[in-house]
Amino acid sequence: MRFQRTPWVIVLAGTALAFVPQLGLPAFYDSLLYLMLHWVVLATSWNILSGYSGYFSFGHGAFFGAGIYTSANLMARYDWPFLWTLPAAAGVAAVLGVALGAVVFRVKGVRGELFALLTLAITFVIGTIVVNTPLDGGNGVSLAAVPVPKIGPTPSATFYLLALAAAVATLLIAWAIQVSKFGAGLFAIHDDEDAAEVLGVPTYRYKLLALAISCALAGVAGGIHALFLSYVTAGDVFTITVPLTVVLMSVLGGTRHWAGPAVGAIAITGLLYSFTAADHAVAGKAMIGVILIAAILFMPDGILERLRRVWKRAPAMPVPTGPTPVSEAPVRSVATAGARGDVLLRVEGLSKAFKGVRALGGVDVEVRRGEILGLLGPNGSGKSTFINVVSGHFAPTAGAIWFEGRCLNGLPAHRIAGSGIARTYQIPRPFGHLSVLQNVAVATMFGGSARNPAAACRQAMRWLEFTGLEDKAGARPDDLNLHQRKFLELARALAARPRLVLLDEVLCGLTPSEIDDAVALIRRIRDQGSTIVFVEHVMRAVMALTDRIVVLNHGELLAEGAVGDVMHRPEVMTAYLGKAHA
Numbered sequence: 401m402r403f404q405r406t407p408w409v410i411v412l413a414g415t416a417l418a419f420v421p422q423l424g425l426p427a428f429y430d431s432l433l434y435l436m437l438h439w440v441v442l443a444t445s446w447n448i449l450s451g452y453s454g455y456f457s458f459g460h461g462a463f464f465g466a467g468i469y470t471s472a473n474l475m476a477r478y479d480w481p482f483l484w485t486l487p488a489a490a491g492v493a494a495v496l497g498v499a500l501g502a503v504v505f506r507v508k509g510v511r512g513e514l515f516a517l518l519t520l521a522i523t524f525v526i527g528t529i530v531v532n533t534p535l536d537g538g539n540g541v542s543l544a545a546v547p548v549p550k551i552g553p554t555p556s557a558t559f560y561l562l563a564l565a566a567a568v569a570t571l572l573i574a575w576a577i578q579v580s581k582f583g584a585g586l587f588a589i590h591d592d593e594d595a596a597e598v599l600g601v602p603t604y605r606y607k608l609l610a611l612a613i614s615c616a617l618a619g620v621a622g623g624i625h626a627l628f629l630s631y632v633t634a635g636d637v638f639t640i641t642v643p644l645t646v647v648l649m650s651v652l653g654g655t656r657h658w659a660g661p662a663v664g665a666i667a668i669t670g671l672l673y674s675f676t677a678a679d680h681a682v683a684g685k686a687m688i689g690v691i692l693i694a695a696i697l698f699m700p701d702g703i704l705e706r707l708r709r710v711w712k713r714a715p716a717m718p719v720p721t722g723p724t725p726v727s728e729a730p731v732r733s734v735a736t737a738g739a740r741g742d743v744l745l746r747v748e749g750l751s752k753a754f755k756g757v758r759a760l761g762g763v764d765v766e767v768r769r770g771e772i773l774g775l776l777g778p779n780g781s782g783k784s785t786f787i788n789v790v791s792g793h794f795a796p797t798a799g800a801i802w803f804e805g806r807c808l809n810g811l812p813a814h815r816i817a818g819s820g821i822a823r824t825y826q827i828p829r830p831f832g833h834l835s836v837l838q839n840v841a842v843a844t845m846f847g848g849s850a851r852n853p854a855a856a857c858r859q860a861m862r863w864l865e866f867t868g869l870e871d872k873a874g875a876r877p878d879d880l881n882l883h884q885r886k887f888l889e890l891a892r893a894l895a896a897r898p899r900l901v902l903l904d905e906v907l908c909g910l911t912p913s914e915i916d917d918a919v920a921l922i923r924r925i926r927d928q929g930s931t932i933v934f935v936e937h938v939m940r941a942v943m944a945l946t947d948r949i950v951v952l953n954h955g956e957l958l959a960e961g962a963v964g965d966v967m968h969r970p971e972v973m974t975a976y977l978g979k980a981h982a
């Protein structure tokens with residue numbers, strides 16, 4: 401296992417900072433440092449869901465508030481010792497988050513601004529419930545009689561040490577997630593959730609887990625803050641201030657790095673305090689606004705990302721250090737569970753309708769192991785819908801899909817990917833913020849055999865060599881031309897070691913020489929053991945590659961057989977060229 405320096409740096413820095421109260425500084429500094437660390441916890445915990453996966457939450461105040469009220473009530477009403485209330489605060493906040501996520505994350509339409517608005521609404525709903533129940537009762541909860549545990553030499557030092565411990569734990573968790581397979585999945589969700597799911601990322605489970613961790617940490621921060629405030633009111637807690645502040649801190653520091661929100665939290669809290677101390681609180685707030693506008697204009701990815709670019713360091717997801725492992729092992733054949741020529745995929749009566757539009761109307765198709773099957777038909781005949789339904793992107797309206805004898809109906813797309821089916825998109829859908837190598841590494845991690853990001857990058861490099869993209873490993877997808885983006889799409893599909901690859905118009909938009917390259921590559925893909933379903937309009941490539949073709953028209957099977965035979969049938973010519981030509 402590779403030695404990881406970062407967690408040791410975090411722990412050592414935390415240990416060193418634990419000696420600050422011994423310096424005998426005025427209590428003011430303990431409080432300032434407490435607040436800095438408090439915001440480090442809140443901003444970093446927010447970032448675990450919202451920065452990594454892109455689900456911008458405005459509900460962090462609700463989970464923070466849940467932590468505050470859990471601790472406050474347990475201490476004030478039930479005399480729980482303060483430290484015991486912290487796990488309860490974390491638990492209540494996490495349960496609330498999971499209950500929300502379990503519903504919201506199932507609805508595909510609730511993403512982006514809708515998710516942000518919904519989480520904001522939850523804050524006000526929970527705030528209203530708290531005010532109108534004995535949890536607050538409209539009078540707030542006083543903790544003046546609750547003793548502060550003697551952890552530090554003074555109460556203010558105690559709060560500082562508690563926040564320091566919470567901040568160290570939060571940063572360690574944020575770092576561990578970022579460098580793990582879980583983190584890679586969250587970053588993929590951030591860029592294209594549907595493409596991530598089709599590559600095998602269990603998106604629902606990952607979002608739920610990220611939300612639970614994020615809420616639990618916010619709950620702990622709330623529990624500590626309840627005693628720090630010593631008097632809590634719902635009017636102060638369930639506001640938009642907390643979510644707005646953590647968003648600003650994270651965006652300023654950088655949302656794609658575990659340390660970004662901490663940098664933003666320290667910068668903003670420090671600035672606000674220095675202006676307040678000099679009796680210029682209003683000027684301080686205005687200054688923060690100006691800094692944020694400047695940061696958004698000139699450092700849209702945050703301070704940390706800008707610094708990293710200056711130092712030319714690696715991007716968020718880790719890549720192996722040292723020289724790139726070129727051809728560590730040849731690309732091995734895909735393990736096959738049956739004999740060549742067996743039925744690999746069978747669809748029976750497959751139908752799909754979109755609000756009255758019948759895209760597929762009861763199609764029966766068999767794909768045999770080891771073949772290249774061309775899926776042809778005029779525009780709008782249902783070819784892409786076929787791929788979308790088989791890969792789990794859409795659920796069928798009717799019919800059954802059998803793969804290696806197993807029914808795939810009802811399985812989520814990531815489970816279908818896990819069973820050995822990969823696909824490409826007609827318009828490439830790379831993860832835009834990840835490098836070319838990282839794009840492929842996500843597939844090796846979730847569909848292939850790589851256990852961790854470093855092993856995934858080594859395997860991914862081999863697939864880049866296979867597709868001729870090894871020189872582009874460190875580039876961003878935006879820097880690739882269409883030909884290279886299509887090959888990246890292929891490398892990503894292959895990296896999951898599929899037994900069936902569904903190719904949706906990979907040749908569309910390529911020049912004749914690029915088509916020749918792609919045809920040769922597709923042959924190599926078959927040679928290393930994958931079966932291919934190939935949707936294509938370029939007849940030259942269809943002739944050169946396919947063993948058999950299936951022609952769809954108006955969502956129905958029109959003809960199937962050898963390409964030379966089928967394309968000359970009158971009904972096929974009519975479907976393609978119209979009656980007059982035929």
Ligand SMILES: Nc1ncnc2c1ncn2[C@@H]1O[C@H](COP(=O)(O)OP(=O)(O)OP(=O)(O)O)[C@@H](O)[C@H]1O
Nearest residue numbers: 754757758759777778779780781782783784785786
């Ligand atoms: N998400 C969707 N919502 C509504 N209608 C859709 C959707 N996807 C496809 N359709 C409709 O289903 C029909 C089949 O579309 P599909 O994209 O599968 O055809 P195709 O054969 O792949 O066409 P092309 O060769 O142009 O890509 C079309 O009428 C299309 O408008």
